Amino acid sequence: MKCKICGGKAVAEASPEKCLALCAPCYVDWFPRFIAETIRKFRMFAAQDRLLVAVSGGKDSLAVWEVLCRLGYAAEGLHVNLSIGAEHGYSSASQRHCEELAARLGKALHVVDLKQRHQLEIGDFLDMKDRPVCSCCGTFKRHFMNAVAVERGADVLVTGHNMDDECATLLGNVLRWDLHYLSRQAPVLPARTAGQLVRKVKPLCHLTERETTQYAILRGIPYVRAECPFSTGATTISGKHALDLLENRSPGTKRRFYDGYLKNSAVFRPPEAELEQAAAELSCVDCGMPSAHEVCGSCRLVRFMTERKAQGQTTGGRRRRRRAAAAVAAAAMQAALDTGPGAP
Ligand code: SF4
Numbered sequence: 001m002k003c004k005i006c007g008g009k010a011v012a013e014a015s016p017e018k019c020l021a022l023c024a025p026c027y028v029d030w031f032p033r034f035i036a037e038t039i040r041k042f043r044m045f046a047a048q049d050r051l052l053v054a055v056s057g058g059k060d061s062l063a064v065w066e067v068l069c070r071l072g073y074a075a076e077g078l079h080v081n082l083s084i085g086a087e088h089g090y091s092s093a094s095q096r097h098c099e100e101l102a103a104r105l106g107k108a109l110h111v112v113d114l115k116q117r118h119q120l121e122i123g124d125f126l127d128m129k130d131r132p133v134c135s136c137c138g139t140f141k142r143h144f145m146n147a148v149a150v151e152r153g154a155d156v157l158v159t160g161h162n163m164d165d166e167c168a169t170l171l172g173n174v175l176r177w178d179l180h181y182l183s184r185q186a187p188v189l190p191a192r193t194a195g196q197l198v199r200k201v202k203p204l205c206h207l208t209e210r211e212t213t214q215y216a217i218l219r220g221i222p223y224v225r226a227e228c229p230f231s232t233g234a235t236t237i238s239g240k241h242a243l244d245l246l247e248n249r250s251p252g253t254k255r256r257f258y259d260g261y262l263k264n265s266a267v268f269r270p271p272e273a274e275l276e277q278a279a280a281e282l283s284c285v286d287c288g289m290p291s292a293h294e295v296c297g298s299c300r301l302v303r304f305m306t307e308r309k310a311q312g313q314t315t316g317g318r319r320r321r322r323r324a325a326a327a328v329a330a331a332a333m334q335a336a337l338d339t340g341p342g343a344p
């Protein structure tokens, strides 16, 4: 196939609705232009805004950080280390990739370490009743991302959510008819409560996982390739598989699903004043961040687990280790199946 721009040999393809096959140099030029257009279209931020990019160590967040720096924005990085799969080095490898890219870009990387701050790791939350570990992980990440953005005086918090992530989240919210989350999913979430909830943006919202992976590989961006050991069985993964099936049968399905939601999402959204009031009601007595309760979700998790540990309720320790080992074994099995002789 020939490159649609220069006629050279195409090596990378954008998703079908973009009708684009490109050679390597044209692809790495096109990708930031597409992101710049998304930023402009959704009015995500201005040239002088200070950006904080939440980088997990995965391809998407690292690619968006690299692109924003290429586009000339003042963008620092933030990595939240939750000691995921500590025994297999998942979090340490993730942090190392973030540090490598930070050094290459010559930008500051701020690191929040749950273990250093609270002597806790995400594995401690594996045996919570009625609370999946991913939900605790999300609560911590959202909390630290906002808290550090406020601390550093950032105008905007950037995340690397791509269109596949957004579609999978949307599908999950629709399947549960979770009106609260359906009212809050958007490429731009404006700042609230006098800047204590920082503006959040997703510049990759119209790019697929495949498109971002191609860019990261072509630019030689170091990123962690292993899946999180706790991702096996995560509902967003099943949602992604279901959407891939539909996309293969009818190309463009994901884009239509996501854009259709964006066009109609106002029907789920309470009036602005109501949102503002809900967010502004309280400040967490522990951390001072805006909270719907006296103690915010993140501090509640810290309190709960710290107290449990202090009371010596570590009976879950053995069970936790067993569950962690089972999750790691399942991830290894999945990886073996994915790369086995029958794999594409
Ligand atoms: S799979 Fe779950 S635990 Fe792992 S990074 Fe994602 S949300 Fe966190």
Ligand SMILES: [Zn+2]
Pocket: 003, 004, 005, 006, 007, 008, 022, 023, 024, 025, 026, 027
């Ligand atoms: Zn070309």
Ligand SMILES: [Zn+2]
Pocket: 284, 285, 286, 287, 288, 289, 295, 296, 297, 298, 299, 300
């Ligand atoms: Zn708090």
